[in-house]
Amino acid sequence: xxxxxxxxxxxxxxxxxxxxxxxxxxxxxxxxxxxxxxxxxxxxxxxxxxxxxxxxxxxxxxxxxxxxxxxxxxxxxxxxxxxxxxxxxxxxxxxxxxxxxxxxxxxxxxxxxxxxxxxxxxxxxxxxxxxxxxxxxxxxxxxxxxxxxxxxxxxxxxxxxxxxxxxxxxxxxxxxxxxxxxxxxxxxxxxxxxxxxxxxxxxxxxxxxxxxxxxxxxxxxxxxxxxxxxxxxxxxxxxxxxxxxxxxxxxxxxxxxxxxxxxxxxxxxxxxxxxxxxxxxxxxxxxxxxxxxxxxxxxxxxxxxxxxxxxxxxxxxxxxxxxxxxxxxxxxxxxxxxxxxxxxxxxxxxxxxxxxxxxxxxxxxxxxxxxxxxxxxxxxxxxxxxxxxxxx
Amino acid sequence: xxxxxxxxxxxxxxxxxxxxxxxxxxxxxxxxxxxxxxxxxxxxxxxxxxxxxxxxxxxxxxxxxxxxxxxxxxxxxxxxxxxxxxxxxxxxxxxxxxxxxxxxxxxxxxxxxxxxxxxxxxxxxxxxxxxxxxxxxxxxxxxxxxxxxxxxxxxxxxx
Numbered sequence: 215x216x217x218x219x220x221x222x223x224x225x226x227x228x229x230x231x232x233x234x235x236x237x238x239x240x241x242x243x244x245x246x247x248x249x250x251x252x253x254x255x256x257x258x259x260x261x262x263x264x265x266x267x268x269x270x271x272x273x274x275x276x277x278x279x280x281x282x283x284x285x286x287x288x289x290x291x292x293x294x295x296x297x298x299x300x301x302x303x304x305x306x307x308x309x310x311x312x313x314x315x316x317x318x319x320x321x322x323x324x325x326x327x328x329x330x331x332x333x334x335x336x337x338x339x340x341x342x343x344x345x346x347x348x349x350x351x352x353x354x355x356x357x358x359x360x361x362x363x364x365x366x367x368x369x370x371x372x373x374x375x376x377x378x379x380x381x382x383x384x385x386x387x388x389x390x391x392x393x394x395x396x397x398x399x400x401x402x403x404x405x406x407x408x409x410x411x412x413x414x415x416x417x418x419x420x421x422x423x424x425x426x427x428x429x430x431x432x433x434x435x436x437x438x439x440x441x442x443x444x445x446x447x448x449x450x451x452x453x454x455x456x457x458x459x460x461x462x463x464x465x466x467x468x469x470x471x472x473x474x475x476x477x478x479x480x481x482x483x484x485x486x487x488x489x490x491x492x493x494x495x496x497x498x499x500x501x502x503x504x505x506x507x508x509x510x511x512x513x514x515x516x517x518x519x520x521x522x523x524x525x526x527x528x529x530x531x532x533x534x535x536x537x538x539x540x541x542x543x544x545x546x547x548x549x550x551x552x553x554x555x556x557x558x559x560x561x562x563x564x565x566x567x568x569x570x571x572x573x574x575x576x577x578x579x580x581x582x583x584x585x586x587x588x589x590x591x592x593x594x595x596x597x598x599x600x601x602x603x604x605x606x
Numbered sequence: 607x608x609x610x611x612x613x614x615x616x617x618x619x620x621x622x623x624x625x626x627x628x629x630x631x632x633x634x635x636x637x638x639x640x641x642x643x644x645x646x647x648x649x650x651x652x653x654x655x656x657x658x659x660x661x662x663x664x665x666x667x668x669x670x671x672x673x674x675x676x677x678x679x680x681x682x683x684x685x686x687x688x689x690x691x692x693x694x695x696x697x698x699x700x701x702x703x704x705x706x707x708x709x710x711x712x713x714x715x716x717x718x719x720x721x722x723x724x725x726x727x728x729x730x731x732x733x734x735x736x737x738x739x740x741x742x743x744x745x746x747x748x749x750x751x752x753x754x755x756x757x758x759x760x761x762x763x764x765x
Contacts (some may be wrong), residue, residue, distance in 0.1 A: 303613065506611075508609075511608075512628035512629065513628065515627055515628050515629065515630050516627040516628045519627040520627070530627065585617070585620070585624065585628070589624070
């Protein structure tokens with residue numbers, strides 16, 4: 215019999231599968247559990263967008279598109295970024311369309327890293343950056359952001375993490391799982407630190423449209439950072455289009471030219487149907503964005519009030535659709551806490567430890583769920599922590 | 607006020623405490639806003655969307671086009687009032703186009719609704735003609751689809 219472990223790439227073998235596999239295994243046995251775990255909009259894609267996809271199929275648009283994506287779509291992206299975020303890139307060679315924001319992140323990392331290069335990753339954050347860096351033979355350098363700094367990356371933390379090998383800084387804001395955002399002044403402070411270096415910024419702005427009580431600011435809005443920013447965005451969160459797998463990347467032409475080679479060999483082109491739907495989304499979807507954002511905002515306020523009503527300390531998230539309460543006071547690790555909560559109260563929330571250094575002691579609750587689910591979850595959480603107190 | 611009204615329109619069972627939490631206002635303000643809206647008839651009532659087809663009850667709904675001769679002084683309103691007072695009338699709209707009133711009527715059977723049209727509605731002074739369309743299936747009402755759409759079968763397990 216073949217020994218497959220000898221065949222596997224060492225790099226891949228040492229990758230950790232999601233650290234909370236066991237947690238999901240339990241969840242899998244509880245079909246009736248309330249899940250505030252999955253990070254996904256609870257809306258369906260608005261009908262006019264779905265319909266545009268269907269119509270493109272009726273018209274027989276079933277072939278490949280250009281590698282970079284349809285020029286009409288790239289034009290619509292450029293127009294959208296200018297209209298909503300005051301950002302400008304040339305749709306001909308500074309924007310291209312990818313399979314979700316995820317592919318765009320992978321391409322940015324692979325296009326700039328040589329073996330041993332370092333990538334600074336603020337945590338807690340989405341789980342993909344470190345493993346993708348490892349796969350590209352780079353070295354992830356995690357920087358723990360702090361609740362007392364509103365989970366922002368500070369200039370000092372950045373300065374301490376930079377070495378001569380630093381190639382890339384990931385800025386995952388608005389942040390999953392903390393809900394933190396970076397404001398103009400915060401980004402300007404980082405710009406100061408980066409001045410004179412060759413460090414590129416990979417700005418993952420998939421939650422840009424879900425910013426509450428203010429307007430999203432991109433690093434690319436800071437004149438000094440514009441030339442060193444690779445912006446990643448997509449359709450999943452703003453338009454509830456997760457299953458369509460469509461995103462894009464914008465940035466300096468010489469780098470995009472490298473990235474598109476990888477895209478060309480590995481992917482060819484992003485799904486055609488999705489691209490037609492995306493054009494409709496960009497052109498006629500502003501109202502959908504507002505409607506969904508208002509709805510998330512209502513639920514954000516509801517959950518925050520609920521958690522604080524239980525006496526749980528929680529940073530007020532300003533973006534995305536997650537809340538990241540501090541559960542450290544209950545004497546359990548976040549995985550123990552969430553596992554026990556799931557077993558006893560049948561509500562799934564995600565242990566903070568899954569999101570890298572700094573996540574321990576917290577749990578992520580996704581509030582893209584019904585008001586009823588949120589209220590039930592808060593009620594059960596209250597009962598759960600009262601019982602924990604009783605055991606002490 | 608708009609945010610509270612929009613939420614109530616979405617689900618009128620939301621309590622003042624829930625509305626306060628979701629809008630970031632205090633509960634007293636929410637209660638006062640709702641009271642004022644009710645008083646000023648901005649809010650005209652609360653109801654449930656019942657799909658009678660899923661019960662054993664018989665129910666029939668008809669949409670009736672009505673042409674009338676507008677009355678001197680009162681225009682359309684006096685006839686409208688004579689029509690909408692009937693309990694059978696669920697909704698009444700004044701329309702632009704080829705007829706004047708759109709009347710939605712509910713009853714237990716085709717015969718009951720037909721009798722209402724023939725005996726009550728058509729004889730009203732000023733009503734010139736009626737055209738009755740029975741509703742065969744209700745797909746959507748008040749932004750709610752009445753057909754249960756299939757749930758996604760597999761739960762994704764990403765974070």
